[in-house]
Amino acid sequence: MSQDERAPLPVEEGEIHEWLDGELPAARAAELEALTHSSPEFAQRVAEARGLIAASSRILGALDDVPAGVLPNASVSPVAATATVGSTATPDAVNQTNTLSARTVRRWSWRRVSSIAALLMVGVTGVVVVQRTPVPSEADAVVRAEAFEEKETAVAAAPPAPLSPPAVVQRPVTAPFAGAPEAVQSPAAPAAAASARVAASARAAAPTPAVAAEPSVSRTSRESLTAASSQALAAALPPKPTDSMLDAAAKTAQSQTPSQTQSLGGRPMQRRAASVIPGASRFSSGSVLSASGANSADVIVSEQSQSDVAPAALLFGVQRVQCAPNCVQQRIEIARDGRLRRFTQTLGRPTTTDTSSLDEAALTALGQQISALRLDTLPAVLQLDGSKCYSAGSLRESLRVSFVHNNAPRQVMGLPWCTDGKHVLDRAAQLIEEAAGRRLGGVSGLIRQ
């Protein structure tokens, strides 16, 4: 049976994908299109297929950030493949002896092996150079990796390290943001730190990252942050803070360094963005955003960074960065007293800022609705309105949600994509818009653009 003669039902999943991939003949595509309008069940299947296509693209996108010289996992070595692919198309490819393997091996020359050995020696002799460097952006990581390569060679060629301990070089350790649990070293941290010292000493000559420092949060603190239950956020909402509390929070925010306050913002996304566009690191350079708006008194922010709301004052914030190719940052923050702020920043373009405020009833309703989003389950698979949301990291789009739970600031990030086509950010924006009425003139419109 030809494709054009296929019956309208049942439609196999493969055909749905074929349609969504634009590979179906026009007549059949029109049939399926019509079917989506007449059959909710089919529409749901199509939405799910869309979600799977989007999710798989994003999952595969995470593989693109691969450093060179990383050898494939043995358990999944392509040699395990048994299928002969395109054998008729490439007879010589299969049969000819090629020299790729030898070249691969040559990359791992004795020079490199001896370099590693030298590094090991340095580590064993107990060099106590402790350096807490700022977290580099991915772009920086490339620079660092190159620098490390050079240093590695230098170490290999250098005479053995002296046994006497060198001077300790210590840089200030960036503190976690206010209100967050202190970073605690995990049990495995000492061992990791020991090996990190060697790398750190080797990296000491590497260029300082252009991106501002970011607080280091250990896995333990991360776990404690994530231990939040999925209880209704509204139940956790504290009483409306007094002016003095807000003032204190604002002062805290203003006294924080950009790197500290950035912990509340989309710093990880800027790291991602920076990997796409080096200039995107400007997002995180601090002192970029200025408080402005119709009523500057409503602006909750300091001017130090994009992480403008003091953690203690934050109720909810949602932020998205998209780079296609220029990075656009969109952010909405709501303070506990109902003050609300949104802004959009595009690389190389002015920031637009807008502010408004919510009354207490709207704020309470919003808290209840936001709690229903189960933000604490992000970025794992999320149940939103009964639909599955896949979450996968992406270099080109990411989402970060900040909120307060049990008086502790929490953040989740990822890229949730629901199989029914709903983006969790759209849903959040919709909730905000509903709660805020029309005061903001269409928050979701801004966010969805």
Next chain:
Amino acid sequence: MENVDRLFRLYHQPLVRYLTRRLGDRDWAEEIAQETFLRALRQEALSSERSWLFAVATNLVRDDARKATRQRARLQLLAAEQLDRVQEPAVLSMERDEERAFARKAVDALAERDRLALLMREEGLDYDEIAEALQIARSSVGTTLSRARRRLAEHYEALQGGAEGQSHVAG
């Protein structure tokens, strides 16, 4: 030569990306891509150039991997050792690494044909080209892709779910 220049401009980047996703090693991917284009030079004419390039590259990967398994296993230990040393201890680096590791595992969990079809599709090959490169029926490409996508998402979801159980998410 002019034709190879054109091929290179058109297909080098997607081919390297395809191979990098396939292999997890950009250097190796570059080498395979180079070798693929060298072989293209030797061809008088290519009828379906994109599917030909991807098929040759795929076979080179398989051929290369078969010959280098033992060396690679040893080198992998060295590479892992070195990576441990240069790894950033920051949580964000861990998150990124975790995402990549999950993606790698999820992709590797796919059947070979599903994986290749998916990776080729991601590089823009149409169904005819995928069918030709993989030597499968055109009518089965949609099914292959839908199965691959579903399994990929499910594997990824399962991995994330497992990690979620150990360490709930937040930043």
